[in-house]
Amino acid sequence: MVSVFIGFGGAKAEEVARKLEIFLRSDTRLETFLASPESSALALTVNFKLEIEKNLLDCNVAVFVCHENTSRSIPMKKEIDLLFSKNFENKIISFAVSDTCIPKKLRENKWHPLHFPPEKPEESFCRLLNWIYRCYIELKELTTVTTEGAEMVRQ
Secondary structure (H helix, E strand, O other): OOEEEEEEEOHHHHHHHHHHHHHHHHHHOOEEEEOOHHHOOHHHHOOHHHHHHHHHHHOOEEEEEEOOOHHHOHHHHHHHHHHHHOOOHHHEEEEEEOOOOOOHHHHOOOOOOEEEOOOOHHHHHHHHHHHHHHHHHHHHHHHHHHHHHHHHHHO
């Protein structure tokens, strides 16, 4: 099963992220983790920052929802920095409202931001889903090639 981490920066981005999580869980049956304490019963029982880091590093694809004020989100920047520090930047997809500023590392990422209209982000959810699968397939192929290469070197 494909696991998707959903991060966001700012209140408006969180609203879109919540709608996205509902869409991905109900319409696609993907495993999702929304980086919001209100989204998980785990937030009440464990250190939620550690839970965020664990899910971020274990996910197949990380989607970062960007809206106004996202560029000022320190928690989201830390999540992005963590992925880059582990060389996981290939599994990041930026989902950004049209004409918004996204964090610098996301602008420099392999995947160009997928834009959505501010008044109806749901219209772009299916297109984002295609990107999620495309990213997952590319990463899986890269992992397979790397694993096969390592096996050939050992022999």
